[in-house]
Structure formats: structure tokens, C-alpha cells
Amino acid sequence: MRVLIATDMEGAAGIDRAQQCFPGYPEIFRAGCRHLIEDINACIHGLRRGGATEVKVAEGHALGAFRAFDSGDLEGTPEIVRGRPAMEALESWAQAVALVGYHAMAGTPDGFLSHTVTLSTALRLDGEPVGEMVMTAATFGLSGVPVILVTGDHATVREAAHFLPWAARAEVKRAATITDVTLLPREEASRRIEQGAAAAMARRDGCRPLCLPEPLETEVHFWAPELADAAMVLPLARRCGERAVGFTAPTLRDALKFFSVAWQMMMPARDRALRQQVDALPEVQRQRDQWTDTLLRAWLRTPSPFQANPNALRTAL
Template sequence: MRILVSMDLEGMPGISSVAQLAPKRALYEDARRIMTKIASFVGNVLKDLGVDEVVIADAHGYMVNVIYDELPPGITLVSGFPRPLSMVAPIDKYRFDGAIFLGYHNAVGTPYAIFDHTYSGRVFRSVKINGYEVAEYEVNTYILGEFDVPVILVSGDSTLRDRVGRLTPWAVFISFKESLSRYSAVSKPLNKILDELKRGIEESINRLRNGDVKVVKIKKPIELELTFSESSFADLASLVPGAKRISGVTVKYRLSKAIDIWKVLDLTLFASLGLDYINQALR
């Protein structure tokens, strides 16, 4: 059995300040230690349950947050950015039996949700798929479905619980913290979180082995609607073949595969950030 573990940072326990989210920021090393400790713990639990291969996909920011030489023996690490399929790489290279999401957060615009954003708060004001506002959780679940991989456990911000219950009700949900605002949350004691996580992983693996989980297949054709924070970003996004400009800041795409969602998101994200960098340099 091979399990993919996709790890984001904003939904991790103890993370509530932008000072923790990126290299060179004052509290970033503290965040790395928390993320690595949880990665190591989950890897050990999965190994103890008889999982043959555990693949950790570092999926936050530059995707080089997990401290490689502190992982337990036998744990594979995927790091670096950009990369194909982003947060769920290398789902296209190997056959996985299930996926676990750790440290996930809610969608852009969600009230009282810690660090609410979808892919980039700087670039995207809204991301909708087939008319429904989505978080990174849904995007990655749809991509995994393209490769017949079920999501078996999701953990992170408590506000994600309802989303998980709607799309993947068979998946175990573990709350790492309760959001008070965009920049504040109540984190449970780490020892309690690890105990809950261990029990949750045991239950999710049992459900997987018993055939009590499902693969999510997105309805096609897929309508992806992106609303940008600036009209200049939409100018660039409308250059993608097949794009339809809806308003000054909104562009729609009609897609045939779930992996095309990632392609459009990454392409428009990088183009927008590149333009933003140029504009900043000229000021």
C-alpha cells in the first residue's frame, strides 16, 4: 500500500501569524519544526499500520518547509516548486491507494477562517468550479479523482469540516485548531492533537482496507471561474486559449480534465505574480 500525504502550513496547529509562513520571516523556523514533527509522526503511524510506502508532499509556499533529515527512515519527501500537479505531486508518477491532507485551510472569503485564501490571496479573489466556491481541498480532491485516488483523511482549520462532509463524507476529519479570525486561532494541546491524529489515521486506513471510501469524479465539462484581485491579472488570464472574459476581473474556462484546473491556476498565478513583480520594480 502506498499513501500520499499532502501537507500545507496555514492549517497546522500553532500557526497564526504571517511571521511563520515564509523563509526569512521571524518565526518561520518554529513553523518548520511543527510541520516536520507532524510529518514524522504521521509517517511513523502509517508505517506501524503496515503501509509499505509513505510519500510526503510538501505543499506550502516554495514547498521546502519539511526538514528532510529529521524524517523517520523509509519516508519519501517531495519538495520544490513549481512542479507538475503542485500540492498532490507525484500522483501522476506512481499508483497511490489513498491520500491524506494535513494542515489545510479554508477558501478565500470564508468568514473567521485562519489565512483564508485559494492558491494565492494576492492574485485570486474567488475560485469557483462548476458554480461552487472552492478551497484547495476540493481542487486537490478532484485532481486525485482523475487518478482514481480517494481522500481518506483531512486535517486543519475547523472551518473545513463542513466542506469535507459534503464532498468526501467517508473521510476522517481532524481539527487542528479553531479559527477566531484571519490571523488568530485556538490550537489544542499538541499531545491531544497527535492522539486524535493517530486514532483518525487508524480509522481512515481501516475504512480504506474495508472499501468504505470513494473516489470523487468531477462533473464534466468543467467550468472554472477565476476572479482576480486586479483587472491587469484578468487581462493576462484572458490570453489563455478558450478563456472567456466575464467582467473586468473575472475570467471563465471550459475544461475537459481535472488536471487542467491546476494548469490554469498555476499559469495565471505565475503570470500575475510576474506582472506584479515588474510593476513593483518600476515604482
């Protein structure tokens, strides 16, 4: 049986700080990568123990742009897939999908680092809030491929029990808030993932693809009204609230494309708002003044490399 392991990062066992998920913090990020690698290897062990004949791994965190792991880090050096086009090609290859290191959807108060794609967006399909778990499962559902395993924190496996009740689940940590989380010991977390993967293979015949009825009433909710304003430039978008835009999507793929473009459209507005907040900090103002003063002094002290010809200008006049 061909199984795809689709990974995220925030839900990995051992990760208890947001900085562990971003390469802007190199040492901390490498530690986070090691935790994710151990989760993936535990899943590979369990899948193979349960009879999986081929395993591939799709790096989903930032669509693989962060390169959290390489094939040599993983048991059996499986093929690693990164980027949306390559992942879409796997829809016809996979016979089952395991979601490893996933997190809960935006608005989940007891979900560690809960969000939906960005920190500023949430998604509703036919009025029901959904997150990245459903987005992934429903996409593979279009090809008749079921999700058989979900690993993550308590809120994530609770979400899986609601949307994917047939899938095996492995809880590796429990959060009280989006930042306050209690971790399982590393060995126990790996054991749960491996056992969950083996159990998923044993019950795979009882798993079914997630199929959402089409068309889909799609709503994208934002943190602030000005972010929704930015998304209203999309054709066929309609305002469905102070902080939300909507679209009647003929298909699931259309719904997900609308969501993707909507959040990309709001990013400049969000970044401007964040810059304004940062610029208002006294220490930032001091640093900006120092930078401006240094730049001005360097400009005044450095001989100009340019050569003007005033005589030519006078002739032209």
C-alpha cells in the same frame, strides 16, 4: 497499503502567524516547520498503526521550494517528493492520500490564512467555489485514488466534510477570522492527528476518489479588475465579471492549468499595485531618497574605471 501524505503548512497545529510559513522570517519559519514536522510524524504513526506498509511525503507548501523538512526529521525517514513533475508521478504509486496541514479556500471568513494558491485569487468549477483541497483530491481522483484524511483548522475540516464526507478529519485549531486563531495544546493536536490517521486506515474501504464531471466551466476570480485584465491575454479566456475570467475546460487538468497560468499572468500587475502602495509610505520615500543620495555621492567620488578616447571620436567625425 501505499499512502501518500500530501502537506501544506498554514493548517498545521501550532501555527498561528503567517510569518511562520515563509522563510523570509528565518527563526519564526523554523518554529513553523517544527510544528508541521510534528503533524506529519503523528500522521505517520497513525497510518502505520492502521496498517500502512509504505508512506511517502509530498511537500506541497510552495511545491516544496521552501524545504520545510527533510527525510531525517520524519519518523522512519520516508521518501520526500518536491516539485510538480515528481508529485504527478505519485498519482500512479499512491493507493490513498492523507492531506496534512491544509487550509480553507479563499473567501472563508473563519478559515485561518484561507486562500487558494495565492492571496489574490479564487477558483470556481461549474459555479462552485473550490480550494486547494479539492484541487488535490480531484487530481488524485483521476487515478482512482481517494483522500482518506484531512487535518487543519475547523473551517478546513468543515470544507472536507462537504467535499470529502468519507474521509477522516482531525481539527487542530479554530479561527474566528483569517488571522485570529485558537490553538489546541500540542499533545492534543498530535493525538487527534494520530487517531484520525488510524481511523482513516480502518475505514479506507469506504472511501472513494473524488471525480468531477467534465468538461468543467472554470472561473478564476481576482482581487481587482486590473488583475483580471492581465489574465485576459490567455487564449480562449472570456470575461465573466469585472474581476473574473472564465474558460470551458475539456478536462480537470485543463481547468487547473488554466487557473495556474491565469494567476501567474496576474502576478506582475499585482506586484506593481503593491509596490505603488509601499512606495507611497512616507518612511519608504525617505529611505528611497537616502539610497538615491548615497548612490549619487558614491558615483561622483569614485574615479571612473572606463577610458574613453576623445581623439578617436574626433577622427571619426
